[in-house]
Structures are given as structure tokens and as C-alpha cells.
Amino acid sequence: MTRSFDIAVIGATGSVGETLVQLLEERDFPVANLHLMASGDSAGGSLSFKGKNLRVRSLESFDFANVRLAFFTAGAAVTLEYAAQARAAGCAVIDLTGALPQEQAPRVIPEVNAEVLTTLAAPYLLASPSAPSIALASVLAVLGAHLSPQRLTVTACLAVSSRGRAGVSELARQTAELLNGRAFEPQLFDRQMAFNLLGQVDECDGEGHGALERRMALELKTLLAAPQLQVSATCIQAPVFFGDSFSVSLQCASAFDLQTLRDALEAAPAVEYVESGDYPTVVGDAVGQDEVYVGRVRAGLDDPCELNLWIASDNVRKGAALNAVQLAELLIKHYL
Template identity: 65%
Template sequence: MTSTFAIALVGATGSVGESLLQLLEERDFPVSDLHLLASAESAGRTLAFKGRNLRVRSVEGFDFRTVQLAFFAADPSVTRAHAEAVRKAGCSLIDVSGALPAEVAPRVVPEVNAAAIGGQAPFALTSPSSVAVAVGLVLGALRDQLQVKRVVIDAGLAVSSRGREGVAELARQTAELLNGRALEPRLFDRQMAFNVLAQVDEPDAEGHGQLERRVHADVKALLGSDLSVAVNCHQVPVFFGESLSLTVQASTPVELDKVMAALEAGPGIELVEAGDYPTVIGDAVGQDEVYVGRVRRGMDDPCALTLWIASDNVRKGAALNAVQLGELLIKHHL
């Protein structure tokens, strides 16, 4: 097995791509050559990595035979356009966008279902949606304590879930309103600043958004297809970080002391002491842990458990999980 690897990072100039690049350096990922790739419009930019300035090139025409592992942190259409070429080149692929079917690229969170990785190289893996990563970590830590029958996820998503454009639009709207100017929404279908939107993308015929469908599928892939999952995603006027309210229905009464002990010991989880609660600002943003607080049994049902989660959607929910998948492949499979 080689000790270092040639890596491609597709979508290097996006918010997830830049966070992924930062984590590759912070975690001393065993890179021999790093190829930064993006759209033709972003080609020519330079990004810093380990004291060097690396030029971003267009993904179009890139020869994936020159690398052993490719991270895709761009739009789903980019992954779909290049996935077959990556496979034929013998290169393993880790996708953050959720573009590929689960039977082609299993959804994996290393702390939850690492055993889902099987077969031989080249591998294709999906880093699940950031909401599913946080929920998977928490419920994965409780598997020995609760036989979960149903979970209800209410997710307040930062505008960075819409990429750099979402961040720029919230900043623009906020500035317009604070300066007393008329507001014309652009990216969002109505005012986002100082507001909460009941949906984050266009609903289908049954009223569910595409992201809600993805979270639903991701959580079931991580925790079991027989699990009943309900998902509601809404957009909140926050730049980075996700705030999740999670309600769990177990088959037996919840023993709260055992639940707290399991969360305290859970990998990737920071349990906030009783009487306090975490927020994305001041706790989760910029951190590698999922923060959990307000853990309590149901008011009417002793088999119900409700808790609060704060997580960095870009760093923890997307980039870090992808890098951890790469580390897992390198350690055990490549």
C-alpha cells in the first residue's frame, strides 16, 4: 500500500471545497499531489495548501487516471457528468452532493456505518446530507440504549446550505433593510433577512422538498430502512450552522441517565450540561463536533425523547465527514 496518494478536489472554490481543503491540511491527509478543480469560470484562481499556492484548473478534460481518490464538492450535475469517467479511470470517488444512487455510492458516516463499505477499489461513497450526519451521530450513539421506532427531524438550515450565493444574498438583504432601502429578493422567493422560510427548495407533488427527501433517505440508509422518519426543513436567517430539534419515539421507556451517559461517550458529540443549551454561534460553527443539549423525556409519553442539536453544516456536516471517509478508505481499503 502506498503511503501517500494523488488527490483531486472538484469544487475547490466553493464553501465546502475550501473547508475540505483546509481539513486536508489540518489533519495531515497523506497527499502526494493535489489537483484543485472547478468550473471553467473559476479556473485560474489560486488557493493555499501547506505553504504553497495551487492553481485551480477546469474539471473538464481532467485525466482522473492521474489520481487515486477524488472528492466531489460541487453541484450534483458535476458529479453525474464525471462519475463514470472517474470509475473507468480506476479512481475512487467521495461525493458530497448526493448525486449518485445509494446502490452505486453508499451513504456512510464512519462512526455510524463504516461496515457499509465493501468490495474492491475503485470505491464510490456518498457523504450524507449534513442534517443526516448530525442525526446519524446522535442516534448511532444511542443504539444500545434505545430501540428507535420513529424519528421526527425539524431542521433550521443556514443560508450557506444554498452555497456562497445564499450567504451573499442574506448579507445583501440585511444591508438593504438596515439602510432603509427597498428590498428585491433574488435567490430566495421572498425576504430572507429577519425572516424564516417554511421550505428550502421547491416541493414535489406531495409537498416534500428535494432536500427533505434526501435527508429522509440518508437517515434510513444510516440507521435502518425499517425506521420511520419525518423531516421538515426550513430556512433561517443565519449564515452558517444548523439547528435541529429531534424527537425520538422508542419502543420502551427512556432511561434518561443512560441516554445522557451514551451521548457523553458518543464519538463526535459534545454534550452540553443540563440547564444550558448549544447554539451555532459560539458553539458549533468552526468546530468538528455535533453539540447536543436540552435532552428530555416526553411530557405525556415516557417512550419519547426530545433533544436539540447544533452543528456546522459546512465543516462538520459536509467537509469533515468526506475527509474522514477518505481516511477510512486509505486505512482499510486502498
């Protein structure tokens, strides 16, 4: 008889939380009892799961001893406050907020570095990497078996859903106001987001690097087991509701065979390769899908050791909820 598990989703009313709940149902995850939790005013609603409407309860009074596994999607502050409490109760934790350091909560992508799980002990504490890192590492791990990258330069065009429901609502509001010829004051973003590109997505440090840019560099080196890899990341906010896009350039130690790389991408289970003459976009391709889409795979104009490509990925589904559910599937299959 297949075992089932009591599960908690912290931050169930957010876009990632809702998508996570949908994936638990879609993938027939062995859930005995699903506890939907939220903090503050977000509690009190309900979500559908396997034909039932489950009430979203307040996190403040929840006893983690009632569950074997908890997904944390409600933001860094909530993770920092409750993750240790969950583990103390014997509950495994998968964090999607990036609040915990790599040394405490290893970043894992099942298709890239699942072997990390063998080095951990119960109660398990794992983290799902940032959405950009998941998209990039899913592709770079495939290519890494066939070339020796020395430097990665990436421009990440991030959807406003990276800021949660508030980002989606703000872009919709600004767009409606502009199309109706009305003036508005930016709220979530520091300037007009609609029909615009913003040159950064979060506060920059004294050296001009954003927190997500630094996080991506660290995560990619760790995920790819390539501490020597030089990473240059620029994150921009794009006026797109869902789906991230990436312009990527890899400087390699030697020339490579393009057809070998294309064949490897074609065969990779978590990647959808789009052949030359076409290219993927988030709208119509990546959004709603479980794969990372990659196209425009080509050598540099003047340097045969340079590889350029274009990546599109669903930041909420593939870049957050799906990776977390896949981690949970590994845990229950081999470790819980």
C-alpha cells in the same frame, strides 16, 4: 515509509471545497500532489495549501488517471457528468453532492456505518450524506444502542450556506439593504430571507415534501439500519450564515433511562453533550468544530416513551468536508 496519494478536489472554490482543502492540511492527510479543479468561470484562481498557492484548473481537460482519489463538491450536474469518467480511470470517488443513488454510491459516516466499506470493491465509489443526516445520525446512532426508536420527527433549521456562497452573499446583501432602509428584490430565495424564516428549502413534490426532506428520511433509515423507522422531516431556511440546528422528537417502543442516554452521549467521540441547564447553539459552539453538539435531552411532558433533544452542527465543516476527509482516511488506511 508512509505512502502518499495524488488527490483531486472538484469544486475547490466553493465553501465546502475550500474547507475540505483546509482539513486535508490540518489533519496532515498524506497528499503527494493536490489537484484543485473547478468548472467554468470558477477556474483560474488559487488556494493556499501547506505554504504554497495552488492554481485552480479547469475540470474539462483533467485526466483522472493522474489521481487515486477525487472529492466531488461542485454540484449534482458535475458529479453526474464526471464521476463515471473518474472511476473508469481507476480513481476512487467520494461524492458530496447527493447526485448518485444509494445503490450506486453508499452513504457512509465513519462513526456510524464504516463497515459498509468492507462490502465494496475498487475503484471505490462512496457518498457523504447530506449535512442534516450526518448531524442527526451521529447522535441517533449513539442513542440507538439504548432505546428502540419507532418514529422520528425533526424540524431542521438550515443555514443559508446550504445554498453555497450564493446563499451567504444573498443573506448579507438583504441584511445590509434592510438595515440601511433600502428596498430590494430577492434573488436567490423567492422572498425576503433576512430576519425571516422560510417554510421550505427546495421545491416540493405533489405530496408537499421537499427533495431534501425525502433524502433525509431515506438516508437516516439506511445509515441507522432501521428501515422500519418512521421519519417526519420538515426543513426550514433560517437567516443564519453557517450552522444547522435541529429540534428532534423520538417516539420509542418503551420507556428509557435518561441518565443512561446522557452518559452515552457524554462518552461518544463525535458528539459534544451539553448538560441540563444549558444548551448549544451554532454561534459560539458548533461552528468551526468537529463534533455535533446536543442538549436539552428530556422525556416528553406526557409520554415517558418520548425523547426530545436539540442538536447544533457546522453544516459545512462537520456536515460535509470533515466527513468526506474521514472517509478518505479510512480508504487510504485499509483499502487503497
